[in-house]
Amino acid sequence: KEGFLRSETSLIQTIGRAARNSEARVVLYADHITGSMERAMAETARRRARQEAHNKEFGFEPITVISGVKDVLEGVTSKAAQGLLPKGRDPNRRGRSSTLPGMEEAGADYIGKGHNLTRVIDSLEKEMREAAANLEFELAARLRDEVKKLRDTEIGLGIEAVLPPAD
Known part of the structure:
Protein backbone atom coordinates (compact mmCIF):
# COMPACT_ATOMS: atom_id res chain seq x y z
CA LYS A 1 0.00 0.00 0.00
CA GLY A 59 40.26 9.80 1.76
CA PHE A 60 37.37 10.17 4.20
CA GLU A 61 36.54 7.41 6.65
CA PRO A 62 32.88 7.70 7.69
CA ILE A 63 32.29 7.56 11.43
CA THR A 64 29.18 7.82 13.55
CA VAL A 65 28.97 10.90 15.76
CA ILE A 66 28.39 9.86 19.35
CA SER A 67 27.01 12.54 21.66
CA GLY A 68 26.91 11.97 25.38
CA VAL A 69 24.03 13.06 27.58
CA LYS A 70 26.09 15.98 28.88
CA ASP A 71 26.69 17.22 25.29
CA VAL A 72 22.96 17.27 24.68
CA LEU A 73 22.35 19.05 27.99
CA GLU A 74 24.88 21.76 27.15
CA GLY A 75 22.82 22.70 24.10
CA VAL A 76 19.65 22.91 26.18
CA THR A 77 21.21 24.94 29.00
CA SER A 78 22.96 27.31 26.59
CA LYS A 79 19.56 28.32 25.17
CA ALA A 80 18.38 29.20 28.67
CA ALA A 81 21.57 31.15 29.28
CA GLN A 82 21.03 33.11 26.06
CA GLY A 83 17.66 34.23 27.33
CA LEU A 84 15.57 32.16 24.94
CA LEU A 85 12.83 31.70 27.50
CA PRO A 86 9.10 31.38 26.91
CA LYS A 87 7.31 34.69 26.51
CA GLY A 88 4.27 35.69 28.55
CA ARG A 89 0.91 36.70 27.16
CA ASP A 90 0.55 40.11 25.60
CA PRO A 91 -1.65 42.16 27.95
CA ASN A 92 -2.74 44.32 24.99
CA ARG A 93 -4.53 41.42 23.28
CA ARG A 94 -8.23 42.05 23.16
CA GLY A 95 -10.47 39.92 25.34
CA ARG A 96 -7.64 38.23 27.20
CA SER A 97 -6.45 38.90 30.70
CA SER A 98 -2.72 39.34 31.19
CA THR A 99 -2.92 37.20 34.32
CA LEU A 100 -4.26 33.74 34.80
CA PRO A 101 -6.31 32.81 37.86
CA GLY A 102 -4.02 32.28 40.85
CA MET A 103 -0.99 33.99 39.34
CA GLU A 104 -0.98 36.77 41.91
CA GLU A 105 -0.89 34.19 44.70
CA ALA A 106 1.91 32.22 43.02
CA GLY A 107 4.45 34.97 43.58
CA ALA A 108 3.04 36.29 46.84
CA ASP A 109 5.69 34.48 48.89
CA TYR A 110 8.44 36.33 47.01
CA ILE A 111 6.94 39.81 46.85
CA GLY A 112 7.37 42.27 49.63
CA LYS A 113 9.96 43.88 51.80
CA GLY A 114 13.39 42.31 51.39
CA HIS A 115 12.40 40.10 48.44
CA ASN A 116 13.49 40.52 44.86
CA LEU A 117 11.56 38.30 42.46
CA THR A 118 14.23 38.59 39.78
CA ARG A 119 16.90 37.42 42.21
CA VAL A 120 14.74 34.46 43.28
CA ILE A 121 14.12 33.47 39.64
CA ASP A 122 17.84 33.69 38.84
CA SER A 123 18.63 31.51 41.86
CA LEU A 124 16.05 28.89 40.87
CA GLU A 125 17.34 28.86 37.28
CA LYS A 126 20.87 28.25 38.57
CA GLU A 127 19.61 25.35 40.70
CA MET A 128 17.70 24.00 37.69
CA ARG A 129 20.81 24.03 35.47
CA GLU A 130 22.86 22.34 38.21
CA ALA A 131 20.19 19.66 38.64
CA ALA A 132 20.13 19.03 34.87
CA ALA A 133 23.93 18.88 34.75
CA ASN A 134 23.81 16.29 37.55
CA LEU A 135 21.19 14.33 35.56
CA GLU A 136 18.51 15.01 38.19
CA PHE A 137 15.83 15.62 35.57
CA GLU A 138 12.78 15.39 37.83
CA LEU A 139 14.15 18.07 40.16
CA ALA A 140 15.15 20.19 37.15
CA ALA A 141 11.62 19.88 35.73
CA ARG A 142 10.03 20.94 39.04
CA LEU A 143 12.37 23.93 39.24
CA ARG A 144 11.61 24.81 35.61
CA ASP A 145 7.88 24.78 36.38
CA GLU A 146 8.42 27.01 39.43
CA VAL A 147 10.51 29.45 37.38
CA LYS A 148 7.80 29.59 34.70
CA LYS A 149 5.15 30.24 37.33
CA LEU A 150 7.23 33.04 38.84
CA ARG A 151 7.97 34.57 35.42
CA ASP A 152 4.26 34.54 34.61
CA THR A 153 3.60 36.18 37.98
CA GLU A 154 6.29 38.77 37.30
CA ILE A 155 4.71 39.59 33.94
CA GLY A 156 1.17 39.57 35.33
CA LEU A 157 2.02 41.90 38.19
CA GLY A 158 3.95 44.29 35.96
CA ILE A 159 7.11 43.97 38.04
CA GLU A 160 10.14 45.48 36.37
CA ALA A 161 13.39 43.57 36.65
CA VAL A 162 15.63 45.23 39.20
CA LEU A 163 18.79 43.29 38.44
CA PRO A 164 20.31 42.46 35.06
CA PRO A 165 19.96 38.76 34.13
CA ALA A 166 22.62 36.50 35.64
CA ASP A 167 25.25 34.97 33.33
Whole structure:
Protein backbone atom coordinates (compact mmCIF):
# COMPACT_ATOMS: atom_id res chain seq x y z
CA LYS A 1 0.00 0.00 0.00
CA GLU A 2 1.32 3.43 -0.88
CA GLY A 3 0.40 6.55 1.02
CA PHE A 4 1.49 9.33 3.35
CA LEU A 5 4.48 7.76 5.16
CA ARG A 6 4.99 5.18 2.43
CA SER A 7 5.65 7.66 -0.36
CA GLU A 8 8.98 7.75 -2.14
CA THR A 9 9.94 11.04 -0.44
CA SER A 10 9.07 9.77 3.06
CA LEU A 11 10.95 6.52 2.54
CA ILE A 12 14.04 8.38 1.27
CA GLN A 13 13.93 10.63 4.35
CA THR A 14 13.58 7.67 6.71
CA ILE A 15 16.35 5.70 5.01
CA GLY A 16 18.56 8.81 4.96
CA ARG A 17 18.04 9.31 8.69
CA ALA A 18 19.35 5.81 9.34
CA ALA A 19 22.32 6.53 7.06
CA ARG A 20 23.65 9.00 9.65
CA ASN A 21 24.99 5.92 11.45
CA SER A 22 27.95 4.40 9.61
CA GLU A 23 26.84 0.81 10.37
CA ALA A 24 23.11 1.41 9.80
CA ARG A 25 20.79 -1.03 8.10
CA VAL A 26 17.23 -0.31 6.98
CA VAL A 27 14.63 -3.07 6.93
CA LEU A 28 11.45 -2.41 4.94
CA TYR A 29 8.57 -4.75 5.76
CA ALA A 30 5.92 -5.29 3.09
CA ASP A 31 3.93 -8.01 1.33
CA HIS A 32 5.37 -6.85 -1.98
CA ILE A 33 7.76 -4.13 -3.14
CA THR A 34 5.81 -1.05 -4.17
CA GLY A 35 6.87 1.45 -6.81
CA SER A 36 7.73 3.96 -4.08
CA MET A 37 9.93 1.42 -2.30
CA GLU A 38 11.69 0.52 -5.53
CA ARG A 39 12.35 4.17 -6.44
CA ALA A 40 13.49 4.98 -2.86
CA MET A 41 15.92 2.04 -2.84
CA ALA A 42 17.27 3.03 -6.26
CA GLU A 43 17.75 6.65 -5.16
CA THR A 44 19.42 5.52 -1.92
CA ALA A 45 21.79 3.23 -3.86
CA ARG A 46 22.63 6.09 -6.25
CA ARG A 47 23.36 8.45 -3.34
CA ARG A 48 25.40 5.82 -1.51
CA ALA A 49 27.56 5.15 -4.60
CA ARG A 50 28.14 8.87 -5.08
CA GLN A 51 29.04 9.36 -1.39
CA GLU A 52 31.40 6.37 -1.37
CA ALA A 53 33.16 7.66 -4.50
CA HIS A 54 33.54 11.08 -2.87
CA ASN A 55 34.88 9.53 0.35
CA LYS A 56 37.37 7.39 -1.59
CA GLU A 57 38.54 10.34 -3.72
CA PHE A 58 39.24 12.54 -0.69
CA GLY A 59 40.26 9.80 1.76
CA PHE A 60 37.37 10.17 4.20
CA GLU A 61 36.54 7.41 6.65
CA PRO A 62 32.88 7.70 7.69
CA ILE A 63 32.29 7.56 11.43
CA THR A 64 29.18 7.82 13.55
CA VAL A 65 28.97 10.90 15.76
CA ILE A 66 28.39 9.86 19.35
CA SER A 67 27.01 12.54 21.66
CA GLY A 68 26.91 11.97 25.38
CA VAL A 69 24.03 13.06 27.58
CA LYS A 70 26.09 15.98 28.88
CA ASP A 71 26.69 17.22 25.29
CA VAL A 72 22.96 17.27 24.68
CA LEU A 73 22.35 19.05 27.99
CA GLU A 74 24.88 21.76 27.15
CA GLY A 75 22.82 22.70 24.10
CA VAL A 76 19.65 22.91 26.18
CA THR A 77 21.21 24.94 29.00
CA SER A 78 22.96 27.31 26.59
CA LYS A 79 19.56 28.32 25.17
CA ALA A 80 18.38 29.20 28.67
CA ALA A 81 21.57 31.15 29.28
CA GLN A 82 21.03 33.11 26.06
CA GLY A 83 17.66 34.23 27.33
CA LEU A 84 15.57 32.16 24.94
CA LEU A 85 12.83 31.70 27.50
CA PRO A 86 9.10 31.38 26.91
CA LYS A 87 7.31 34.69 26.51
CA GLY A 88 4.27 35.69 28.55
CA ARG A 89 0.91 36.70 27.16
CA ASP A 90 0.55 40.11 25.60
CA PRO A 91 -1.65 42.16 27.95
CA ASN A 92 -2.74 44.32 24.99
CA ARG A 93 -4.53 41.42 23.28
CA ARG A 94 -8.23 42.05 23.16
CA GLY A 95 -10.47 39.92 25.34
CA ARG A 96 -7.64 38.23 27.20
CA SER A 97 -6.45 38.90 30.70
CA SER A 98 -2.72 39.34 31.19
CA THR A 99 -2.92 37.20 34.32
CA LEU A 100 -4.26 33.74 34.80
CA PRO A 101 -6.31 32.81 37.86
CA GLY A 102 -4.02 32.28 40.85
CA MET A 103 -0.99 33.99 39.34
CA GLU A 104 -0.98 36.77 41.91
CA GLU A 105 -0.89 34.19 44.70
CA ALA A 106 1.91 32.22 43.02
CA GLY A 107 4.45 34.97 43.58
CA ALA A 108 3.04 36.29 46.84
CA ASP A 109 5.69 34.48 48.89
CA TYR A 110 8.44 36.33 47.01
CA ILE A 111 6.94 39.81 46.85
CA GLY A 112 7.37 42.27 49.63
CA LYS A 113 9.96 43.88 51.80
CA GLY A 114 13.39 42.31 51.39
CA HIS A 115 12.40 40.10 48.44
CA ASN A 116 13.49 40.52 44.86
CA LEU A 117 11.56 38.30 42.46
CA THR A 118 14.23 38.59 39.78
CA ARG A 119 16.90 37.42 42.21
CA VAL A 120 14.74 34.46 43.28
CA ILE A 121 14.12 33.47 39.64
CA ASP A 122 17.84 33.69 38.84
CA SER A 123 18.63 31.51 41.86
CA LEU A 124 16.05 28.89 40.87
CA GLU A 125 17.34 28.86 37.28
CA LYS A 126 20.87 28.25 38.57
CA GLU A 127 19.61 25.35 40.70
CA MET A 128 17.70 24.00 37.69
CA ARG A 129 20.81 24.03 35.47
CA GLU A 130 22.86 22.34 38.21
CA ALA A 131 20.19 19.66 38.64
CA ALA A 132 20.13 19.03 34.87
CA ALA A 133 23.93 18.88 34.75
CA ASN A 134 23.81 16.29 37.55
CA LEU A 135 21.19 14.33 35.56
CA GLU A 136 18.51 15.01 38.19
CA PHE A 137 15.83 15.62 35.57
CA GLU A 138 12.78 15.39 37.83
CA LEU A 139 14.15 18.07 40.16
CA ALA A 140 15.15 20.19 37.15
CA ALA A 141 11.62 19.88 35.73
CA ARG A 142 10.03 20.94 39.04
CA LEU A 143 12.37 23.93 39.24
CA ARG A 144 11.61 24.81 35.61
CA ASP A 145 7.88 24.78 36.38
CA GLU A 146 8.42 27.01 39.43
CA VAL A 147 10.51 29.45 37.38
CA LYS A 148 7.80 29.59 34.70
CA LYS A 149 5.15 30.24 37.33
CA LEU A 150 7.23 33.04 38.84
CA ARG A 151 7.97 34.57 35.42
CA ASP A 152 4.26 34.54 34.61
CA THR A 153 3.60 36.18 37.98
CA GLU A 154 6.29 38.77 37.30
CA ILE A 155 4.71 39.59 33.94
CA GLY A 156 1.17 39.57 35.33
CA LEU A 157 2.02 41.90 38.19
CA GLY A 158 3.95 44.29 35.96
CA ILE A 159 7.11 43.97 38.04
CA GLU A 160 10.14 45.48 36.37
CA ALA A 161 13.39 43.57 36.65
CA VAL A 162 15.63 45.23 39.20
CA LEU A 163 18.79 43.29 38.44
CA PRO A 164 20.31 42.46 35.06
CA PRO A 165 19.96 38.76 34.13
CA ALA A 166 22.62 36.50 35.64
CA ASP A 167 25.25 34.97 33.33
